[in-house]
Amino acid sequence: MIKVVLRHGKDEAVRRFHPWIFSGAIKEISEQPADGDVVEVYSAKREYLGTGHFQDGSITVRLFDFAHKEINFEFWKEKLQRAYNYRTEIGLTDNIQTNAYRLVFGEGDGLPGLIVDFYNGTAVIQAHSIGMHRIKNEIAQALKEIYGDKLKAVYYKSAETLPAKAAENSEDGYLLGAKEETIITENGNNFAINWETGQKTGFFVDQRDNRTLLAKYSKDKKILNTYCYSGSFSVYALNAGATMVHSVDSSKKAIELTEKNIELNGYAGSKHISFADDAQKFIEKSKELYDIVILDPPAFAKHNAARHNAIQGYKRLNADALRLVKSGGMLFTFSCSQVIDRNLFNSTVISAAILSGRNVRIMHQLSQPADHPINAYHPEGQYLKGLVLYVE
Numbered sequence: 001m002i003k004v005v006l007r008h009g010k011d012e013a014v015r016r017f018h019p020w021i022f023s024g025a026i027k028e029i030s031e032q033p034a035d036g037d038v039v040e041v042y043s044a045k046r047e048y049l050g051t052g053h054f055q056d057g058s059i060t061v062r063l064f065d066f067a068h069k070e071i072n073f074e075f076w077k078e079k080l081q082r083a084y085n086y087r088t089e090i091g092l093t094d095n096i097q098t099n100a101y102r103l104v105f106g107e108g109d110g111l112p113g114l115i116v117d118f119y120n121g122t123a124v125i126q127a128h129s130i131g132m133h134r135i136k137n138e139i140a141q142a143l144k145e146i147y148g149d150k151l152k153a154v155y156y157k158s159a160e161t162l163p164a165k166a167a168e169n170s171e172d173g174y175l176l177g178a179k180e181e182t183i184i185t186e187n188g189n190n191f192a193i194n195w196e197t198g199q200k201t202g203f204f205v206d207q208r209d210n211r212t213l214l215a216k217y218s219k220d221k222k223i224l225n226t227y228c229y230s231g232s233f234s235v236y237a238l239n240a241g242a243t244m245v246h247s248v249d250s251s252k253k254a255i256e257l258t259e260k261n262i263e264l265n266g267y268a269g270s271k272h273i274s275f276a277d278d279a280q281k282f283i284e285k286s287k288e289l290y291d292i293v294i295l296d297p298p299a300f301a302k303h304n305a306a307r308h309n310a311i312q313g314y315k316r317l318n319a320d321a322l323r324l325v326k327s328g329g330m331l332f333t334f335s336c337s338q339v340i341d342r343n344l345f346n347s348t349v350i351s352a353a354i355l356s357g358r359n360v361r362i363m364h365q366l367s368q369p370a371d372h373p374i375n376a377y378h379p380e381g382q383y384l385k386g387l388v389l390y391v392e
Helices: 073-089 130-134 136-150 205-217 232-239 252-264 279-285 304-322 342-356
Strands: 002-006 020-022 026-029 038-042 048-054 059-065 100-105 114-119 122-127 153-156 173-176 182-186 189-193 222-226 244-249 272-276 290-295 325-335 360-366 385-391
Touching: 002 048, 038 059, 048 130, 073 100, 073 136, 100 182, 100 205, 114 136, 122 130, 122 136, 130 136, 136 153, 136 173, 182 205, 189 232, 189 252, 205 232, 205 290, 205 325, 205 360, 222 232, 222 279, 232 244, 232 252, 244 252, 244 279, 252 272, 279 304, 290 304, 304 325, 304 342, 325 360, 342 360, 342 385
Parallel strands: 002 038, 122 153, 222 244, 222 290, 244 272, 290 325
Antiparallel strands: 002 026, 020 059, 038 048, 048 059, 100 114, 114 122, 153 173, 182 189, 325 385, 360 385
């Protein structure tokens, strides 16, 4: 096994079970590993600390084991079984009302670099590290053994998430089974899923609880859903009794998917209008007022260098959106930018409220659902932040 030895004093974080080893913490490596190789990490005193995947870059080792076990197929299957058992405990693996969920959430499940979403019989694997990319077939086989007949297909979708040098040799495609048109159910709401051409793995399962909260307030309301993608917030609102929903997304394909899902739930031609338009521009030029406005934009910042511009973007977007909220209405606003923490996001939204001149109260502070667990030793896993503001 290739050994990675840390510099003196650079082992404090890993002793607290943080799963990342940064390049600057490394003193020496016993031999030159290839990207994706399994390596063991040791302190400067040659004490074993953990085992992980090597990858040339700022985060050089992603640790998946701290107990010095043999790394083989059974090791990976046990990890995936524990992830499955946890989803069973929170009521997702045999739920007729909700048959789509995240099975593996990277560091949150002790599997850094791996995402697996389950969509009513199809598992979609997304690798964010070369190490996980190299064991994709073992992961698929382990999933088949864990799910049995409940698993019909496994689709691998990592061409856009792997480092460029690995993505060149990676093709998206089926590792098990074949394509079937899939309709999922989430809390009784129906959605068509296309993991082959859709964003991320095909659907944003991380907003499930927040969509449920929106439904609680949607009856007899006029609602604006921006950055709507598949129209999931819109469907929840309509099924909960909203009188009118406007859905906005710059992508024509997203609008087509939204309209398909609206029709799937029985609202074609009534109570819903979609707009293929830039959400920021739509908000700026809109003259209408809404009972509820939803802002669920893509990440404005994916690294620290972009954080300042992202903050200004969030402030402007929220200030403009608050102008469209009726007195006594609500703003549901989110950020999925990992480099913008909850406190910074909250202060940015409050700055937007000051800028807009509206008086607001914080009704709810929102996060990701339980199938996106946060590793207690890896706080970076808390990426989704949200607020519900009551606007006077």
